[in-house]
Amino acid sequence: QVQLVESGGGLVQPGGSLRLSCAASGIIFSFYDVGWYRQAPGKQRELVARIPNGGSTNYADSVKDRFTISRDNAKNTLYLQMNSLKPEDTAVYYCNVAKHLLGNYWGQGTQVTVPS
Numbered sequence: 001q002v003q004l005v006e007s008g009g010g011l012v013q014p015g016g017s018l019r020l021s022c023a024a025s026g027i028i029f030s031f032y033d034v035g036w037y038r039q040a041p042g043k044q045r046e047l048v049a050r051i052p053n054g055g056s057t058n059y060a061d062s063v064k065d066r067f068t069i070s071r072d073n074a075k076n077t078l079y080l081q082m083n084s085l086k087p088e089d090t091a092v093y094y095c096n097v098a099k100h101l102l103g104n105y106w107g108q109g110t111q112v113t114v115p116s
Contacts, residue, residue: 001026002027002097003025004095004097004105004107004108005022005025006094006095006109007023008020009111010112011113012085012112012114013114014087015084016085016114017081017083017084018082019079019080019081019082020036020080020093020095020110021078021079022077022078022095023076024077024078024097027076027097027105029073029076030073031102032053032098032099032102033050033051033052033099034050034051034078034095034098035048035069035096035098036048036093036095037093037094037095037096038093038094038112039094039109040088043091048060048080048093049063049080050069051070057069063082063089067080067082078095080093082112085114087116089112089114090113090115091111092110092111093110093111093112094106094109095107
């Protein structure tokens with residue numbers, strides 16, 4: 001059974017930082033492309049950052065130079081370091097692991113709130 005468990009969300013003041021984690025189990029984590037997505041109220045879920053298996057990272061323009069995605073295959077964990085947070089970063093953040101023919105899985109989401 002595949003499980004993705006996110007943690008690290010919370011309330012932070014503008015300009016602050018948070019580090020999200022996503023612990024994966026039930027899969028060979030290193031095989032998968034991994035990423036973080038977010039969904040703000042009334043908006044579509046959008047890509048924040050992604051690390052393809054064996055590929056280079058890519059980021060949404062809105063978070064470039066502020067967020068850093070990383071993965072630790074030995075710990076089956078995905079991270080998102082978020083710095084210089086803005087009110088427009090407020091959303092539920094979801095981790096995703098996906099690989100063609102292996103599956104596409106989502107975590108339950110973690111709330112990040114940056115008040116204006």
